[in-house]
Amino acid sequence: MNIKKEAIAGLKWTTVSTVILSLAAIIKISLLARYLDKSDFGLMALVMFVLDFMNLFMDMGITTAIIHKQFITKNEYSSLYWLNFMFSLILFIIIWFLSSRIASFYNERELGILIPIMASSLIISAVGRQFKTIRQKDMKFKTISIVDIATAPASVILAVYLALNNYGVYALVYSALFQYITSNIVFLIVGLNDIGLNFHFSFRETIPFLKIGMYQVGGQVINYFNRDIDTLIIGKLLGTEILGGYSLAKQLVFKPVQIINPIVTKIAGPLLANFQKDKVALKYYYLKLLNMVATINIPIYIFMAIFASFIVRILYGTGFQNIVSLVQILSIYMIFRAIGNPIGSLVTATGRTDIEFYWNMIILIITPIAVYLGSFISIEAVALSLLCSMIVMFIPSWKFLVNKLISVSLGSYIKSSLPNFKIYIDYVKNTVNSNKF
Numbered sequence: 461m462n463i464k465k466e467a468i469a470g471l472k473w474t475t476v477s478t479v480i481l482s483l484a485a486i487i488k489i490s491l492l493a494r495y496l497d498k499s500d501f502g503l504m505a506l507v508m509f510v511l512d513f514m515n516l517f518m519d520m521g522i523t524t525a526i527i528h529k530q531f532i533t534k535n536e537y538s539s540l541y542w543l544n545f546m547f548s549l550i551l552f553i554i555i556w557f558l559s560s561r562i563a564s565f566y567n568e569r570e571l572g573i574l575i576p577i578m579a580s581s582l583i584i585s586a587v588g589r590q591f592k593t594i595r596q597k598d599m600k601f602k603t604i605s606i607v608d609i610a611t612a613p614a615s616v617i618l619a620v621y622l623a624l625n626n627y628g629v630y631a632l633v634y635s636a637l638f639q640y641i642t643s644n645i646v647f648l649i650v651g652l653n654d655i656g657l658n659f660h661f662s663f664r665e666t667i668p669f670l671k672i673g674m675y676q677v678g679g680q681v682i683n684y685f686n687r688d689i690d691t692l693i694i695g696k697l698l699g700t701e702i703l704g705g706y707s708l709a710k711q712l713v714f715k716p717v718q719i720i721n722p723i724v725t726k727i728a729g730p731l732l733a734n735f736q737k738d739k740v741a742l743k744y745y746y747l748k749l750l751n752m753v754a755t756i757n758i759p760i761y762i763f764m765a766i767f768a769s770f771i772v773r774i775l776y777g778t779g780f781q782n783i784v785s786l787v788q789i790l791s792i793y794m795i796f797r798a799i800g801n802p803i804g805s806l807v808t809a810t811g812r813t814d815i816e817f818y819w820n821m822i823i824l825i826i827t828p829i830a831v832y833l834g835s836f837i838s839i840e841a842v843a844l845s846l847l848c849s850m851i852v853m854f855i856p857s858w859k860f861l862v863n864k865l866i867s868v869s870l871g872s873y874i875k876s877s878l879p880n881f882k883i884y885i886d887y888v889k890n891t892v893n894s895n896k897f
Contacts, residue, residue, distance in 0.1 A: 478604035484612035500629040502700030505707040525669035538658040548586035588644030591651025682820035709786035732809035757798035765791040789843040798849035
């Protein structure tokens with residue numbers, strides 16, 4: 461199968477799985493919002509902040525390195541697997557000891573129990589993560605999609621069952637853990653059958669991968685704080701109840717980009733990597749990717765901003781109307797995040813993770829200050845601070861990242877960042893014409 465056919469097949473499977481996963485997540489949160497307290501969602505937001513942060517270190521940028529490096533031996537794969545597994549055990553132990561201190565910092569004793577339980581997902585992820593990455597690298601998305609499609613609905617059913625039986629925040633924790641366990645065990649079994657695994661380890665073999673991943677991890681860690689520093693600050697200064705409402709608003713506005721962008725970027729990373737030595741082709745396909753993302757995302761977020769009250773009432777019920785303004789502000793904020801998302805695929809393709817790292821260092825100075833100052837005014841001010849920071853950094857991000865990697869003019873970048881409404885107009889015309897008698 462050639463690259464084009466592989467990309468199309470991957471796009472179909474990734475689209476189906478991403479839509480089902482996202483719908484399952486929306487249904488889960490929508491149902492649980494009617495049975496759990498806002499503080500439960502606040503606690504879960506803090507737990508996931510800690511876990512997702514440590515998860516960045518666990519990967520050590522190896523996923524990016526595997527996708528970027530075109531030829532990898534079986535022994536190299538084995539060395540990377542065992543390095544990842546050993547490091548996951550170390551991280552689990554670190555989190556276990558730090559959990560009580562984190563609970564004390566937020567004055568939430570429950571965190572001391574929740575964090576270690578969820579921390580076991582680090583070890584579970586290490587079991588199957590690399591096998592999943594290899595299938596993604598080889599553009600074999602069918603297996604990945606089938607596994608994801610099978611585990612997501614089961615997780616929703618478990619979450620609702622636990623919530624109905626008064627498990628509270630543990631309904632969120634156990635259902636998430638169940639999804640981690642089932643999917644990674646399947647990837648382990650499939651990977652062992654198809655690829656195999658040697659009991660071989662050589663740290664020297666991992667060094668070239670770690671060199672690529674080093675800047676990636678650094679950039680991801682900094683970017684993670686830039687993205688979720690609001691959770692950290694709100695939880696401390698405003699409490700878990702306000703954080704819970706904010707978290708629900710944030711989860712809602714993140715859903716479209718979580719549905720749409722992964723469909724494109726999961727395929728774009730390996731696809732663009734094939735053109736890493738052809739700058740003209742790389743530039744062409746990146747701008748096409750950017751315009752596709754903008755054309756799909758921007759109209760959706762404008763719609764969400766206008767009809768936020770209706771959407772919140774339908775998904776969360778009448779008790780969450782106080783988060784409508786947050787949804788409206790964050791919808792505009794997400795337009796800029798969606799446009800910036802494809803840069804990750806470009807960085808992976810070029811292997812210039814160092815540039816992304818230095819850029820994220822700059823953002824790290826701006827974003828936390830904006831969020832911190834906003835938190836002294838109101839939760840809405842935090843959202844406005846995030847929006848303002850994204851607007852201010854739009855042109856600098858083009859100059860420092862995109863233009864440096866593929867020499868794109870500002871005019872071309874802005875043009876590609878605007879939605880191509882001609883696609884929608886042509887679709888409407890064709891629909892009208894097809895319905896004529």
